[in-house]
Amino acid sequence: MTGQLVPAQAGAPAAESGLMVRAEQVHKSFGPLEVLKGIDLEVRAGEVCCLLGPSGSGKSTFLRCINHLEKINAGRIWVDGDLIGYRERGGKLHELRDKEVAAQRQAVGMVFQRFNLFPHMTVLQNVVEAPVLLRRAKKAEARDRAAQLLDRVGLGDKLGAYPGQLSGGQQQRVAIARALAMQPKLMLFDEPTSALDPELVGEVLDVMKNLARDGMTMIVVTHEIGFAREVGDSLVFMDGGVVVEQGNPREVIAAPKHERTKAFLAKVL
Amino acid sequence: MTTDETTTARARPEPIKAVPVRHPGRWAAIAVLAVLAAMFVHLLVTNDKFKWSFMVDNMFRPPIIEGLLRGTVVMTICAMLLGVSLGVVVAIMRLSTNPILRVVAWLYTWVFRAVPRLVLLAVFGNLGILWSRIEFGVPFDTQIGQLFGIDNLQLRVFGFTSRDVLTGFVAGLLGLALSEAGYMAEIVRAGIQSVDEGQSEAASALGMSRGQILRRIVLPQAMRVIIPPTGNETIAMLKDTSLLLAVPYSVELFFQLDAVGKRTFQIFPMYVAAVFWYLFLTSILLVGQYFLERHFAKGYGRTERARIRLRTIAAETGGGGGAGGGQ
Ligand SMILES: Nc1ncnc2c1ncn2[C@@H]1O[C@H](COP(=O)(O)OP(=O)(O)OP(=O)(O)O)[C@@H](O)[C@H]1O
Ligand SMILES: [Mg+2]
Numbered sequence: 001m002t003g004q005l006v007p008a009q010a011g012a013p014a015a016e017s018g019l020m021v022r023a024e025q026v027h028k029s030f031g032p033l034e035v036l037k038g039i040d041l042e043v044r045a046g047e048v049c050c051l052l053g054p055s056g057s058g059k060s061t062f063l064r065c066i067n068h069l070e071k072i073n074a075g076r077i078w079v080d081g082d083l084i085g086y087r088e089r090g091g092k093l094h095e096l097r098d099k100e101v102a103a104q105r106q107a108v109g110m111v112f113q114r115f116n117l118f119p120h121m122t123v124l125q126n127v128v129e130a131p132v133l134l135r136r137a138k139k140a141e142a143r144d145r146a147a148q149l150l151d152r153v154g155l156g157d158k159l160g161a162y163p164g165q166l167s168g169g170q171q172q173r174v175a176i177a178r179a180l181a182m183q184p185k186l187m188l189f190d191e192p193t194s195a196l197d198p199e200l201v202g203e204v205l206d207v208m209k210n211l212a213r214d215g216m217t218m219i220v221v222t223h224e225i226g227f228a229r230e231v232g233d234s235l236v237f238m239d240g241g242v243v244v245e246q247g248n249p250r251e252v253i254a255a256p257k258h259e260r261t262k263a264f265l266a267k268v269l
Numbered sequence: 270m271t272t273d274e275t276t277t278a279r280a281r282p283e284p285i286k287a288v289p290v291r292h293p294g295r296w297a298a299i300a301v302l303a304v305l306a307a308m309f310v311h312l313l314v315t316n317d318k319f320k321w322s323f324m325v326d327n328m329f330r331p332p333i334i335e336g337l338l339r340g341t342v343v344m345t346i347c348a349m350l351l352g353v354s355l356g357v358v359v360a361i362m363r364l365s366t367n368p369i370l371r372v373v374a375w376l377y378t379w380v381f382r383a384v385p386r387l388v389l390l391a392v393f394g395n396l397g398i399l400w401s402r403i404e405f406g407v408p409f410d411t412q413i414g415q416l417f418g419i420d421n422l423q424l425r426v427f428g429f430t431s432r433d434v435l436t437g438f439v440a441g442l443l444g445l446a447l448s449e450a451g452y453m454a455e456i457v458r459a460g461i462q463s464v465d466e467g468q469s470e471a472a473s474a475l476g477m478s479r480g481q482i483l484r485r486i487v488l489p490q491a492m493r494v495i496i497p498p499t500g501n502e503t504i505a506m507l508k509d510t511s512l513l514l515a516v517p518y519s520v521e522l523f524f525q526l527d528a529v530g531k532r533t534f535q536i537f538p539m540y541v542a543a544v545f546w547y548l549f550l551t552s553i554l555l556v557g558q559y560f561l562e563r564h565f566a567k568g569y570g571r572t573e574r575a576r577i578r579l580r581t582i583a584a585e586t587g588g589g590g591g592a593g594g595g596q
Contacts, residue, residue, distance in 0.1 A: 069473065102473070102476045105474055105476040108474070116465075117471075119490065129475075130472075130476065133481055178475070182475055
């Protein structure tokens with residue numbers, strides 16, 4: 001696995017503030033259940049932010065709010081300076097149309113715990129589909145790029161295989177290539193390795209490390225403390241819908257300040 | 270090599286030569302069936318009222334063949350094409366976020382599944398009587414058209430019939446296709462709902478629109494669930510073309526066989542001919558259904574076909590993969 005996963009200019013800092021993601025007081029409820037209770041978060045361009053927390057603390061929900069797969073009830077989220085899901089005009093928020101939301105999502109790649117590859121398409125088709133459909137690239141161009149991406153995640157020999165014929169680790173690497181094919185500014189990972197057999201975790205983490213090294217801005221929900229310590233620029237610990245503690249991953253992991261962080265780390269380490 | 274040594278070191282056990290389990294039940298069943306079959310053949314051969322030679326001489330008459338082609342085969346194809354297309358539209362309306370579309374779709378499936386096909390065909394066949402006063406087709410069409418702009422194609426077909434050319438064929442087609450759409454809508458809806466939610470989620474995360482997701486991701490996967498019952502629907506439709514006599518529409522297989530039977534006072538041989546004709550046509554459909562199901566199973570399981578596809582695609586894309594590997 002050599003070469004850049006990300007074209008040089010994609011990782012360059014955007015927006016005047018240098019902030020790729022800014023979340024302000026994000027609240028989200030499912031009916032009576034309040035899952036996010038005011039999340040504030042800032043991720044600078046090129047930074048890897050690791051999100052930790054016990055099950056049910058709202059990590060996935062928050063990640064899904066960032067690309068508007070969930071509508072937030074209060075607060076604001078900006079990605080690269082763009083307000084997500086809404087347009088602010090005359091002090092009023094207007095919902096964006098489906099098309100505009102889709103356009104915003106194109107700039108944000110997402111990788112799921114259960115891969116969610118398209119089972120009726122080959123590996124190559126999985127990666128080529130969105131760029132061609134959304135007219136990001138001509139077909140031949142997209143195929144070349146897809147083949148290159150797949151080669152760099154170590155799957156250059158699997159272009160014609162169907163997802164059902166691949167191992168979990170291979171599927172997840174295809175999923176990463178599929179997201180990268182849209183040339184996103186930001187990548188969201190929701191426990192990308194927790195559905196994998198232990199011996200397959202490493203191959204996916206390696207791809208993610210390369211991605212981080214190439215300057216991709218990433219928010220990673222993970223229980224892989226080693227990854228957070230090695231690759232993370234910041235660590236955010238969530239519990240019960242709030243951010244309990246955040247800071248430099250190495251410092252937080254070595255000396256957690258908060259009781260709940262301590263208890264959680266004691267369990268996963 | 271070490272494995273070789275260890276296996277040879279331990280003596281290989283001799284192959285198993287066991288006495289197989291006996292199945293006396295099977296032999297008994299075969300004997301019983303053989304006797305029943307012999308009785309049946311005896312019945313067919315000895316009763317001269319079957320008039321086999323008369324049947325064979327008459328079941329290929331030109332009007333019968335014409336009826337078979339137009340009223341049975343072409344009608345089945347047209348009614349299914351129309352019924353499936355409209356069914357997909359109704360299913361999508363039913364799953365839409367727009368509550369009005371959902372209600373319209375529900376009403377549609379309710380009405381067209383509640384009324385028997387025979388009755389529907391009689392109604393459509395005699396619509397001409399009321400034509401000047403009651404415009405049955407039009408309000409429904411415009412409603413669908415307004416709410417669901419995409420399907421102009423459907424509208425044109427219906428617009429065509431709303432003129433004064435409600436021939437027997439068109440009336441029959443309408444009756445069968447509209448009723449079929451009611452059933453297909455339910456089948457397609459079940460198919461769409463069978464696709465894992467993670468699929469549309471992944472597609473939306475890539476920035477695809479709802480329509481694109483439906484067309485490229487969800488429907489192709491739903492096909493696997495939709496195809497088998499649609500095959501059954503097609504077979505049922507082929508058989509239901511015999512109901513066209515309620516329209517009445519005469520250029521149809523059973524109508525013609527029945528007519529020959531009545532004219533010649535040899536009704537039973539012609540009914541037997543009908544049995545053979547429908548058996549023959551349905552068998553062809555069953556073969557087609559087998560191949561269709563195999564086609565849409567691709568990507569699921571390591572089937573022979575999937576492996577063949579794999580090889581062709583690998584050959585196709587071999588250049589691209591090689592180029593990537595070279596860097
Ligand atoms: N669509 C939904 N409808 C209702 N409740 C939901 C929905 N999605 C999530 N929840 C609830 O929100 C809470 C937070 O869920 P979330 O998936 O964000 O947790 P998580 O931190 O990702 O947990 P895990 O580590 O188990 O993935 C849970 O109690 C969950 O039951
Ligand atoms: Mg989660």
